[in-house]
Amino acid sequence: MIRLARVIETFEADFLAQYRDRLRAEHLRALAAIRQCRTHASPKIELQCPQCEHRSLVPHSCGHRHCPHCQHHDSQQWLQRQLQRQVPAAYFLLTFTLPAEFRALAWAHQQRLYDLLIGCAWQSVHTFSRNHRQLQGTPGAIAVLHTNTRRLDYHPHVHLVMPAAAIDADRKRWRTQRSGRAKARYLFNHKALAKVFRAKMLAGIEAAGLALPPRHPSTPGWLIANRSAAARKRSSIWGAIFTAASSASKTSSPAATAK
Numbered sequence: 199m200i201r202l203a204r205v206i207e208t209f210e211a212d213f214l215a216q217y218r219d220r221l222r223a224e225h226l227r228a229l230a231a232i233r234q235c236r237t238h239a240s241p242k243i244e245l246q247c248p249q250c251e252h253r254s255l256v257p258h259s260c261g262h263r264h265c266p267h268c269q270h271h272d273s274q275q276w277l278q279r280q281l282q283r284q285v286p287a288a289y290f291l292l293t294f295t296l297p298a299e300f301r302a303l304a305w306a307h308q309q310r311l312y313d314l315l316i317g318c319a320w321q322s323v324h325t326f327s328r329n330h331r332q333l334q335g336t337p338g339a340i341a342v343l344h345t346n347t348r349r350l351d352y353h354p355h356v357h358l359v360m361p362a363a364a365i366d367a368d369r370k371r372w373r374t375q376r377s378g379r380a381k382a383r384y385l386f387n388h389k390a391l392a393k394v395f396r397a398k399m400l401a402g403i404e405a406a407g408l409a410l411p412p413r414h415p416s417t418p419g420w421l422i423a424n425r426s427a428a429a430r431k432r433s434s435i436w437g438a439i440f441t442a443a444s445s446a447s448k449t450s451s452p453a454a455t456a457k
Contacts, residue, residue, distance in 0.1 A: 202266060206233040222308075228264045235260035235267060280340055280359075287363035287374045290385040293423035294319040294395055295355035299411040303403070304354050308345075310406055312354065316341055318398035319356050325394065326386045327364045332375050335364030359427065360385065384424050392421035 206229055214221075234240050240257035247253075259268045296304055296315065304311040320341065327337035339360040347353045362375040362385055396417060403410060 201236075203233055203235050203237055228262055231260040231262040232265045235262070235265055285338070285361050285363055287361035289359060289361050289427040291423055291425060291427045292319075292323065292358040292360060292385065292391075293355055293421070294322070294358070295353070295420065295422050296399075297415050297419035299414045301352055301354070303408060303411065305352060307406075307408060310408070311403075312343060312345075314399060314402040314406070315354060316343055316356050318395055318402055319358060321398055322391060322395040323358060323360060323386070326391060330364070330386070333362070333364040333373050335366035335371070335373055337361070337364045355422070357423075383426055385426075386424065388421060388424045389417055391424060392417040396420045 210229060210233065236257045236259050238257065240260070242255040242257050245254055245256055259265070261268050263269060294315065296311070300311075304315075320339065323337055323339060327333045327335065337360060339358045342357045342359075343354070344357065345352065345354050364373050365371070366373060393416075399420070400410065
């Protein structure tokens with residue numbers, strides 16, 4: 199298996215010659231860290247066998263959050279923790295995204311737009327859960343921010359893995375959708391949820407003092423998934439969570455958040 203450090207070492211000079219002016223400081227730091235990960239250039243730790251007293255020097259890993267070698271173990275541990283926290287309810291996978299017209303703005307103001315993307319997604323599902331006839335309470339969700347597609351194209355979006363359940367803190371009640379409704383294809387009305395999310399994003403962008411693109415879509419392009427996790431190819435919430443966790447460790451700025 200070819201390690202990413204070897205790929206960077208081989209192609210970094212040509213890559214920087216062509217794209218350096220498009221890279222941010224954090225991109226350069228990631229390249230530098232992953233290039234040295236577990237190589238002769240890394241700090242080393244001395245290990246000794248307790249039986250034969252043989253000693254060897256082992257290079258340290260870089261520990262960078264974008265390094266697939268370093269983060270694989272952490273992502274697996276994170277996955278197991280989430281699976282242990284599953285609640286007795288049907289699960290749904292929702293994906294909120296930014297239309298193509300907003301990606302240049304997001305690239306130029308990444309921290310602000312990423313915060314808005316996750317915040318507005320959470321506010322939208324929270325509002326719908328509070329107003330839902332069967333839930334009427336505060337929901338929970340695991341959110342994972344992706345900044346790229348599988349092809350590594352820049353496309354900020356956030357996945358929410360969410361149970362069809364909520365807590366009514368005032369009445370101290372735990373509510374779930376009734377069995378017939380819990381098998382539904384969608385957790386909330388797709389068009390209505392996209393409309394609310396879009397309105398929150400536009401208001402947040404304007405409140406931040408940023409200029410909106412001259413043209414942007416209405417509801418299409420803001421919500422690209424709102425389906426039962428059981429209906430996915432892996433046929434369970436296990437597959438949905440694993441896909442989000444493993445992808446985040448490879449191609450995104452992971453912002454795994456449990457609320």
